[in-house]
Amino acid sequence: MARQIDTLVVGGGSTGTAAAWRLAARGVEVAVLERRPEHPAHRAGESLDAALAPEGSFVSTAHSDTVLLPLVADSVRLWRELEEQVGSVVLRRVGGLRHGDDPALDEVAVVAPRFGIDAERVDPAGTRWPRVRLDTAAVWSPATSAVGVEHATARLRVAARQNAAEFRFGTAVTRIRVLGDDRALVEAVPVDEGGARVGLAEEWECRRLVVSLGAWTTKLIGPLVVLPRLTVSRVETATLVASDGSPEPIPVLEHRRSPRDPRFGHWLAPRLVAVPVPGGVEISWLGDGPAAGRAVRDPDARPARPPRQAASALARYTREWLPSLQPSETTPLRSSLHTVARDGRFVIDRVGPVSVAVGFSDHGLTFAPAVGELLADLAEGIRAPAPFSLRPGLRAGAAASGSPVASGAPAASAPVASAPSPSPSRS
Template sequence: METRVDHLVIGGGIIGLSAAWNLARRGQQVLLLERFEPGHSRGASHGATRNMNNAYTEDYYLDLYDEALQLWRELERESGEQLLTLCGLVSQGDPGVISEAHAALTARGAAAELLCAEEAASRWPGMKFEGTVLLNRDAGRIHSATALEVFAALARAHGADIRFGQRVTDLRVTEHGTEVTAVDDSGSPTVFNAASVIVAAGAWSEQLLRGLVELPPLQVTEEHPAHFQIRPQMIEPGGEAWWPSFNRFVPGKEDPQDGAVYGMLTPGEGVKVGFHKVGDEVNPDARRFRGSDLSREALRSYVAEWFPGLDPDTAAEISCTYTSTADGRFVLDRIGAVTVAAGFSGHGFKFAPATGRILADAAMGISFPPDPFRLAAH
């Protein structure tokens, strides 16, 4: 059986769903194919919370953040769901990063300020601080599981066809656009012909684009943050809600993001704490879904040292994938009929509404993505 569509999106994580929403609300005919079930745990978009983090030094990320923040609020108005809790973000660690991020944020009028470690500790006694601390009030956390549901519901409300349980087995470029073959859960294949295809397949991007698009090296790793329970004496009188989101950039590293610590409150589950981009390289179809004993102990020890308000022996481990470029910059580009969205390097979720707009513009031939993300820049 063959089906013809204008735009086909491969991948139903946050990026693919955002692209589908952005296309559908412009009146475009959109079909999205996702290999797994809604909210599945095999990729990078599952779980209840993500950091809404604007501690960046680069204008292209801060521009993307500002646009995404506006679009998150638009999604909240359209859906009636709360998607953001701007409880603040506190960042510490590498003094150069803290200073540069503060300068970049204040230059654009963001609600950012610097605190000494003693003041930060008095505000957030469940956390330990050293050196200068950056507080961003226009930041916090995203209700990520709800966000996936909202994107899917609103894309469908605008006419998008979203199909789960459809594994893409072949992608070809033809003289009329593209030809995509997908197999459903029963093993039945369907061939789709589309004028344009957006590939937002996360850890499976290289498999799908091999021979079509020359991607930069992408490293797929399995990461294992965990939720830790708040000590009872830290819950009253403010309950859980006083916990901000947080970063700690590693001083002395060429890339202070490598091994950085991040996290946020997940209401009802505890405080999520994780190391950034330290996991083992994996085949996304052959994962352990479990951290090594060494990595588990490293995270436990970190929590014991830096979070006096958390019980380090209560870890509830999470497993997710990162698909990372060497410099952490995303890959967003259009090559003929194929638009690529890959290499989000563990920090793409918060930008999703704006990234989806960029992908829709590219797929429709309106404009190319910003230069720092295009293939030639990698």
Template sequence: MSNDVEFLIIGGGAMGSATALSLAQLGHEVLLLERFEPGHLNGASHGTTRNFNPAYARPEYLRLLQRANILWDELSTQAGTELLHRTGLVNHGIVAEQRHMHQVLASAGFSSELLGIEEAEERFSGMRFETEVLHIPAGGQINADATVAALQRLAAEAGASIRHSQQVTGFEVLSEDQVAVAVRTTQGEQRVLARHVVLTAGAWTRQLGGSLPLPAIHVTEEHPVHFALRAEPGNFPGFNHSLHSGRDIGSPVFGPVYGMHTPGAGIKVGWHGSGRIIDPEQRPHLVIEDQLVALQQYAQRWLPGVNPQDFAAISCTYANTEDEDFILDRLGPVTVGAGFSGHGFKFVPAIGEHLAQLASGRTAPIPAFSAARTIGAPVFLERRAQAGLA
């Protein structure tokens, strides 16, 4: 029995699209199947802004970040449009963490500076601070919608076949170099044989890869909001605010806060990983009222540049591992990229490159991202328990 295609990618979000581009540029035959239509809102790769935050201390992430930092600019050049807008990014809330990160970033080749409260508020007038601030000029915002479109266009130009409205309903490993993939299309059911499958299905990873030895993945529905600006944003960076759930800040704390300027929509602000755990097939699309009110209270205290009463809620999904580390592994003729836990988008081109190299046998898995790793600290569950989240 012969294969229909060399590499079949399941899932056409940012990670699958980046993998398709990398494999096609390596000269491989690539078929990418995406369940939904282009530009859909069902997963985690839609919208116009994601923070590019280089503040990672662990070497596994730093190596990916260093590569992603280069590849974002290269990808923008290839696409003919700016995908990463470097507005700078500020992190604040825990002084010891910011000072340590300042040292780590210097050793990794990222410039950063520590700012006092007065200087930070003068420079970033739309924000308020209570601690020293870490400013990272290389940070900024990534246009998610434009990124997925550019990756798929460039992949197609490199020879990949990109097909939407093609739902993979399952797959079966037949041998070390053959996987049978069941596909549902508008024309009916069909079976495609691939030498190798790359599973980048986001919230649907466990559903499709149930036969694979994967760690737990908890899918949450998140509801950040766009607050209207009171005036021109001026110098409004991306930001991350570390907050302990036991703190009294004038409102409940449901987790760390992130935010960024979304041109035309306002300032996007959200609690990290605080949404309901859901089945992606039965997504409720329901805002959690007390979390929304707490975001308004947060904005009232910390973001004088926005109007807390004028906002629009949006929705996306996180696919969370219990330690919030990624799954980047090769399991026989199946390579898995999953569990990005709400912080993966900044790494997209580097992860696509890595998954392509894993799938084609050019590199070995990174132990920290192994599907078989032992999860010692279930950060995701512990943080939610401390915040009183089910």
């Protein structure tokens, strides 16, 4: 007999956990099914990263995209609300500097303040950050914050549980069936840390199903919802922790350089990020490039090794741009999955009982609380902004944020989706 619940969230990364928090805050009965264990041992999601859950993530507020800026403002507000609710600090508000070959720089300082996000142009010759060398004029955004992805997701979970959300870890969803506009049936099996099945399957029947599966979205619901093409890339890079023992924190730094720039040289990707972490500054390459972003067909495939030159390139960068820091420790491998949809837009929409949120690339943590709120809206029948629609061409213009969700006929031709079964039970 299937267990009845109002809303089931599949995927307990930062997006699904934030959705559970916002749903439960509205008094919705909600449970989250996550196949990984609660405590990090063998994790390989985006928010629940492999062996080295990074401290050095950041919540970025320096955006110029007018579709994303309202979400930035909502997230900043909700991160504060989370901290108040759980009574602990989640974001370290050290501010952020964005500089280099960055076509959006001028716009950020003009557009972001219109959405209540402080951002100002600063001179590269300024002495406000004596330990930082700036390539060009920069944008300073004081609300940009350093954050540990694991810590932030754990705090979201504490808040969700306080609001009576239930979490089931070690529970892999194997099959989803849409039974009608307001009914879905989900089959899940208990699995161990290695993903092997360890018990009997159980069924859940829900009115709303929130799918927040990151890189695994297509694998599990591809046949059920017409998704845009999602590209999953495995990012493998060394991360260098550098320190000069100074108690004065360095802000979050985002430095861009075009591969067409003759000075690109030893850069392994067009974007470098430095984030203050306990004990130093964590420096890594992000974005497309030899060190970052290799498309993978199967998110469960084993990570490869990062390029050998990654560590020396980071050390060289540090000497050149953060000369007061001493490279102290190089982590050999940081592996993560980034999922990007069509033109890089997030996908946040509902069809029948199934809401889906995916395509956050390396920005998902920044937006998690606001996306959680949009998912809670969708469950109640309030549509997300049109650019996040599964079918943006059809809905753009007609669908402003806040309009009711069209009665989403479930994909009638393919109402059942199954994931490859976990390995047979050992018990």
